[in-house]
Amino acid sequence: MAPETKVFDAIVIGSGQSGTPLATALVKSGRKTALVEKSHIGGCCINEGCTPTKTLIASGRAAYMARRGPGYGIPSHVDGAADMIKVRQRKRDIVSNWREGGEKRLKNAGVTVFMGDAKFVGEKEITVESDVGQEEVLKANLIFINVGERPAAPPLDGLEGVIATLPEKVLDSTSIQELGEVPESLIVLGGGYVGLEFAQLFQRLGSKVHVIQRAKQLLPREDPDLAESMKDILMEDGLKVHCSTEAKHITVDPLAQQPITLTTHSKLDDSTSTVTGTHILLATGRRPNTDTLNLAASGVQTDSTGYIPTNEYLETSVPGIYALGDCKGPPAFTHVSYDDFRVIRDNLDLLPYPSASSFGKPIKPHSINTRKSAIPYVCYTDPQLGHVGLHLHDIPTSERKNIQVAKMPMSYVARALETDESRGMMKAVVNGETGDILGFSCIGIEGGEIMAVVQTAMMGGLKWWDLREAIWAHPSLAESLNNIWGYLEDA
Template sequence: MAAHYDVLFIGSGQGANPLAKAFGKAGKKTAMIERSAVGGTCVNVGCTPTKTMIASGRAAYLARRGTEYGVEVGDVQINMEQVRQRKRDIVNQWHSGSVRGLDSAGVEVIMGEARFVGEKKVEVALNEGGSREVSADTVFVSAGDRPSRPKIPGLEKIDQARVLDSTSIMELGEVPTHLVVLGGGYIGLEFGQLFRRLGAKVTIIQTAKQLAPREDEDIAECLLDILKEDGITVHLSSTAQSISAASEPDLPFSIDIQTPSDKQSIPGSHILLATGRVPNTDSLNLPAAGIKTTPKGHVIVNDKLETSAPGVYALGDIHGGPAFTHTSYDDFRIIRSNLLSTSTTSTTLSMPTTSSSTSRVLAPYVMYTDPQLGHVGLHSRDLAGRKVKTASMPMSYVARAVETAEPRGMIKASVDAETGEILGFTCLGIEGGEIMSIVQTAMMGGLKWWDLEAAVWVHPTLAESLNNLWAYLK
């Protein structure tokens, strides 16, 4: 007989963990199936470890720039094993907290690989060996996604220890001689700049005509200039044609690429595959549960995050929404609002009003390059047909940025020309994510651009830029 639960989670993460704890504390018999590490991508192989390592890269960057501040530090040496260990220690701290939180809420954690064998019935191949069946009244699928692997002739023939993805690159015990990055999106740019700062030669190969294709062209161009200044080589509108072995011990392979003007052969020591991610739906046997997916494999959900199978919901990256941790956490809030009333939870906090994914119109995010790229709201391509004004200002006009010797980047905002509504905002600059969050709060509160212009911001702060930006509206 299959063990039966009130609530069953397949996969953990930023949406699933707090929701499982909420159900557990509400007295529901709750179980969670996890095949690798409790906490999901963010805690174990995503936000937490990457931003920890990026902090090490920034320390190296500032140390090398010490003379600009009148500080002599000598030669900068990188201890990659210590960088890695610091990352592991912080990941373990957050992972352990996730485990303790589930345990204290009475959630049973089952370590193994899940696959549906019927409606709301799951078979688990246990990590310790053997298998068991479980079922539940309500099921949440939160199995996430994983790095995709492009098909490039010769890729399988080189040393696979040198073929990296966003997970394995963080376990390197040494700095690559030459890291070749395939992909100019957020993952490729963050890791590319990080390892350049740690001492690697870095080349980025991007198939699109610009880096970070989501961004406005002028923002992407400014970002490109920053990375070039950091010593990174970038090939735009270029594709990897093939990979072959080479005789150099430190550069054991070569990548042939097609650029807009010619063909080039790039020697490398390591290659980072940063060409996208795919949902972990292929092993779940979703048809057995009546769960439909998109052609790309993402679970189809309605605005309440319910799948085509009644009583089965999907959280996080697996349903194909914006692949951000904060979006996954918002999934938790939506489900909690709809399925758990205040009277059935042990918390005295008032429940959020958000009950539908259609309310997520602002969609803020930050790319943790240095400087950061923070954005909220609409992009230029979304504003066609509207009467808008746009302001752009270099960070070198911000006193605080100049005083800290961090003047790289730009700020950009688009507003409704008639109502003054702030439609979109980007800050590519020091602490760009924090500046963006101020504007996001203003947008949530319905403030107009002139409200920010008239505000009394402390001098000298980065927020003070919001006094001056609007003078450039046109």
């Protein structure tokens, strides 16, 4: 006997950083709302992404500072690898608290939650199959897809055999967080933000780490001088960094002390070499979780990689069906996902949230094309890399007539010197004619927080000379924004 169809005003598929607040707002606006979640409330950010990784990184920072104690005149007695069981449990406890808080908020708001796999069976109709095989049929005129992404394994010769032989040694950004011991040696395949955060973390926890990066620099999104600064920092920390190096083949010997052997090819000198390790982390990319939704039944179109294209108001190819968060394509940031919720909130006029016009301030309709500021991000290496706005390489050489660049090492920052945290650099890109700040990067202690000060100035339309003339508290990290402009040069 087929299950009875349950009719809602709105269905949200996925409880990530846009899905959860959206479901709550829909209910508060008077719409009967269902939220479907496959695994756990909170999505990637709370369960496998931001919250747990930054919790682990805090443990790595504690180990790093403990070993540095003698440099500050404090005796240190840190020997050997970290207690990974305790590190992991601390992470689990914090994640659990966040997840339970989200569950309570949804329940208190009156959202109907279904746990299970969602699949479209019609344009506005889905089935939800639970872990025990129970099936529900749901229907709504408004459907919001917020299913996120998952790690994607690279096409590496021999990888399937290694996974079949020693699956616990082949890690992704989710499984590495559940290790009960620190790897003796870790190969990190990929020199992007995720790969570098984990590489430095496990080096500090006691692993010997190799980073294999196919591109000519780490962090390919960044300007070369910033990437080089980050590379120097990681190598100073003891990591082995191999840029312009392609992974060609991987083998496994279960009886060897270093069971994994990765054969690589260097594009620098056309040489072949091998790297061995006890574990390997695959940090080469992610893929959208749209392939299990049977989107063909809904008519929702995807691109060749599985992402869901939308218009500027996040509506898909089917009216009334929207896509939010990572599944609609990059940039894949939690704060972008949350702003996607705000785009929907403002354009569907979800009460009790007041629109901007309620304050007598007419503005353009909120859309992904009119976000209120350039999108910032932070890589939580130590020191952090914070960035907002344009990089210099984003501006074609032919269009740099009025462009100026300022660069200053963190060793020129008083607060950084006082704390013995002077590694890294700051870089600003400005319009030399108008004074507009076009972009800012900081690799340094609390680099993300320094970046946020500049972001606020950009949002307020301040010029670079306004920051130069500001009175900042002394000694503070923000005080560096008095001084960096003294190094402005034509690009």
